[in-house]
Amino acid sequence: MTQKNYNDISAVDALKTAQYLAVSPFIFQAVAAMKKKGLLSHFGKMSKNESVTKLELCEISGLNDYAVSVLIDLAVAADLVIRNDDNSFSPTKIIHYLANDRMTNVNFDFSSELCYEGLGYLTESLQTGTPKGLKVFTSSCSTIYPYLSSLPENARKAWFSFDHYYSDNVFSVMLPLVFKEKHFSHINDIGGNTGKFALAVAEYSKDTKVTIIDLPQQCELAKDNIRKHGLEDRIDTYPVNILEESAKLPNQGDLWWMSQFLDCFSMDQIEEILTMVYNAMSEDSMVAISEVFGDKQSNDIASLVIEANSLYFSSMANGVSRFYHSDEFVNLVEKIGFKVHRMMDHVGLAHTLLLLTK
């Protein structure tokens, strides 16, 4: 529960939470090790009435008695596993969710494979406004974006699973909401990544064209996908680094779509990008922005996950952006000259759909 007042929590519970936080990296890494060694999935498959001995856990994981003992003792203390009277072990509800819940897995792998090591450089990142944690993967890029396709396999998989999990689920819900406004014949998908949205459009509306506007590296990945689906006549790419001074946007299209794109930039950069869009778009075209706003979440844990993941942008992605709050965002688009035509919260998992006109 998000506390509103100092006395909303007892001293005992406050101290417990503080201590839990103090040792949480140990618990997190123990779960990561249990996952890598097959123990998490083993508990995930067990019913609440089943049990497993330490010897069996050693056989499953290939770890020795010492290694399994330290992991399992912490798992018991952290309420992940129950120690039975006969010294065997059974799963708790928490380990069932850790092992089997898709959203928890996507979040866990994103923390573990992509962010954990780099988050150690958070303070330096915040002090300098640069993603100092990125150096665990590369020292040749100033942001993570041109490096996405070159990340080590586990980190790349975790990044794309996280990105796709949160945005794929909303495409099918948002497309009917967007097309309810009018029929769009040509969509510019800025930050279109590997083309997932473009493919969803091609499926949804048989005569709508899509131009994916993204960095050259992402456009190459998108082109492969477009080719695989035989959609070269419906979807094309427009490689550009939108932050470069010489960057230009295409002067076509009746919808400018940006999904989980603007959170990759600082407020100043967003102002520049949206001003470019404002100047490139025709009077009767529309802008659709799909974003995750920290202040628009329907429950405390969703807010916590969003605010926590903002620090990925600080330490790993670019050092200057975040998941924003809706009020600052709306103020900015109105300052540029856009009219908020419609704003729909709680669309799909955690998203807000903003429709803007000139």
Ligand SMILES: C[S@@+](CC[C@H](N)C(=O)[O-])C[C@H]1O[C@@H](n2cnc3c(N)ncnc32)[C@H](O)[C@@H]1O
């Ligand atoms: C978080 S992803 C969002 C992808 C997709 N729109 C979605 O909803 O899943 C952000 C996208 O913005 C692109 N991007 C980041 N910086 C960029 C830049 N300076 N110029 C063009 N594209 C950029 C990235 O390559 C990436 O594909």
